[in-house]
Amino acid sequence: MILCCGEALIDMVPVQSESGKAFLPLPGGAIFNTAIALGRLDVPTQFFSGVSQDLFGAQLAGALNKAGVGTDTLVRSDLPTTLAFVALQDGQAHYTFYDENSAGRMLGADDAPDIGPDITALYFGGISLCADPAASVYADLALRAADHAVVMIDPNIRPGFIQDEPVYRKRLNEMMAVADIVKVSDEDLDWIIEGDADHATKAQHLQALGAGLVIVTKGRDGACAYLRGGNCVSVSVPSVVVVDTVGAGDTFNAGFLAHLHDCGVLDKTALKTIDAATVEHALGFAAKVAAVTVTRQGANPPYRSEIS
Numbered sequence: 320m321i322l323c324c325g326e327a328l329i330d331m332v333p334v335q336s337e338s339g340k341a342f343l344p345l346p347g348g349a350i351f352n353t354a355i356a357l358g359r360l361d362v363p364t365q366f367f368s369g370v371s372q373d374l375f376g377a378q379l380a381g382a383l384n385k386a387g388v389g390t391d392t393l394v395r396s397d398l399p400t401t402l403a404f405v406a407l408q409d410g411q412a413h414y415t416f417y418d419e420n421s422a423g424r425m426l427g428a429d430d431a432p433d434i435g436p437d438i439t440a441l442y443f444g445g446i447s448l449c450a451d452p453a454a455s456v457y458a459d460l461a462l463r464a465a466d467h468a469v470v471m472i473d474p475n476i477r478p479g480f481i482q483d484e485p486v487y488r489k490r491l492n493e494m495m496a497v498a499d500i501v502k503v504s505d506e507d508l509d510w511i512i513e514g515d516a517d518h519a520t521k522a523q524h525l526q527a528l529g530a531g532l533v534i535v536t537k538g539r540d541g542a543c544a545y546l547r548g549g550n551c552v553s554v555s556v557p558s559v560v561v562v563d564t565v566g567a568g569d570t571f572n573a574g575f576l577a578h579l580h581d582c583g584v585l586d587k588t589a590l591k592t593i594d595a596a597t598v599e600h601a602l603g604f605a606a607k608v609a610a611v612t613v614t615r616q617g618a619n620p621p622y623r624s625e626i627s
Contacts, residue, residue, distance in 0.1 A: 321441070323353055323354035324350060324441055324461075325447035327346070327366070327368045345617040348368075348446075349444055350445050352620065353570070355383065356566075356569065356620035357573045358387040360620075364387075365438070367394075367460075369395075369426045370394065370423070371397070372396065373397075396422045399420070400421065400422060401417065401421040401422075401424070426452060426456045431456055434467075434468060443461050443471070443473075444472050448474065449482065458493065462497055469499045471501075473503070473569075473572050475569075496530065499587060500533075500575075501533050502535075508521050512525075518535050519545065522545040534602070536571060539556060554599060560614060561613045562616055565616075565618050566617065567609045570612040571605045574609060577608075578601035578605065584597060
């Protein structure tokens, strides 16, 4: 089973109404989106996060249940749900967050679940790694679980959300150093490692820190993965009509994890010797799954039956 650890929020997506511009509340959050996508792809998944008992929290919990994602590790509280107002520019999503004193942000150390043998992989990232106390809870969980379970992290960096950059960078480096899989966009990678070096060199730098497989996504230009030992594989993205990109990267991550799960290699030992062909096929499946998501409004990943 995969345990997705991180934010669940409401994306306030702009729509046109009879009276003008309005916002449609849709369940979202980077880690939540990946959990939903995994559930729809029939991968056993649990979700760990702080979720409000308000009407938005009920909407989030309902969406998890509908997708078949386990909610035993949800931490419910009376604090409000995080809201992310979305602005779309040329199909690209830009966010303004309202997260102060939210249910997700105010997780404590005692809220972290025990990681039993049924949890074979943990997934982290998103804005949940930006602000304490929740960020420290997730980081500690990743470090504790890394000895015996696969750890994947996608920082999905939102610079405007980072309050203390040195602390955030330190936390991110510590988590990536124990991660079996690190997925970054090209923009993320250039933020993490500044300078004019190419992406291959920067990916190798992350591996020198301790990261295993490093995946770099490049939007319309596809994705590539850097394996231990220096091998690199890449895939293009399917040609589709893009409605918006909300949740595209999150769905990509789910597709990648789902393929590894299907192949029986979502395991620490297996990942150390994974071959290039398996990684390439996983990238291709991930791109195919994400391509469906971008043809729809909001983060609405496909079910397994929708993937040809």
